[in-house]
Amino acid sequence: MTRRETIRIYLAVGCGAALGSLLRLLVAVGTGAWPVVPPYSTTGIVNVAGSFVIGFFATLTGPDGRIIISPAGRQFVMGGLCGGLTTFSAMSLDTLILLLDRPGVAALYLAAVVLLSLCAVFAGHALAARLNR
Template identity: 35%
Template sequence: MTFIAGMLMVMLGGGIGAILRYASQEAGKRWTNLPGWTSIFAVNIVGSFAIAFSFGWLQALKMIDDQNLHLSVIQHYQADLSNTMGLNLIVVGLCGGFTTFSTFSLDNILLLYTRPWQMAFNVIMSVVCATLAAWGGLCLGGTFT
């Protein structure tokens, strides 16, 4: 698959995934009395299952190299180990567009099997640093009013 074809698959899947995320959030607002964050929580759980299922399915079909499980989904794409339509459309595009948290979750599962200490570091530091960065961005953004 060429780079352009791969990008088109990611774009198509990502567009569908983003629409599904938006629809899930709107459905949560419209049909439940739950706080807004619960829709994102549900999307993250469903997306994490979907990306791992899709990755496992593609691996079972021999579309992903078993010798390189320690690589993240994006690294698989960049290393051209599995530059396939299925990986680009479903894993990177659809699931990534639905929730980037699913990619984070899959990367951590792959690290758990091969580099557990890196997985622990990634989970802790990603949550702490991302929360601090969001707080900093909110504070800084509020100064421009």
């Protein structure tokens, strides 16, 4: 990979991350979860949505995918946008806050977000695989 291609990928990830972070804030404001009020914060919403997007996009633009896209384009969406949008560290904090006060709700919240995120990444992959046919 040339230096120019490397710089292009770095810029793509940075721009995607900025956009993903802004989208996360807009979801928080739009859902009334700003400031963060676990378990009603945006972490569950954006982690599940981000899981769907990354599963869908990775499959649609992968080696067997229908859409050909540059490495920088893939990294813009997958590393940048999805990385900036999803909030594992924030989800961990939400879980800790709940754990200190309501351990049962914390366990349910964590299990639900992880399970829904796995279902979402599978659904995104399955939909894109179908479109690739």
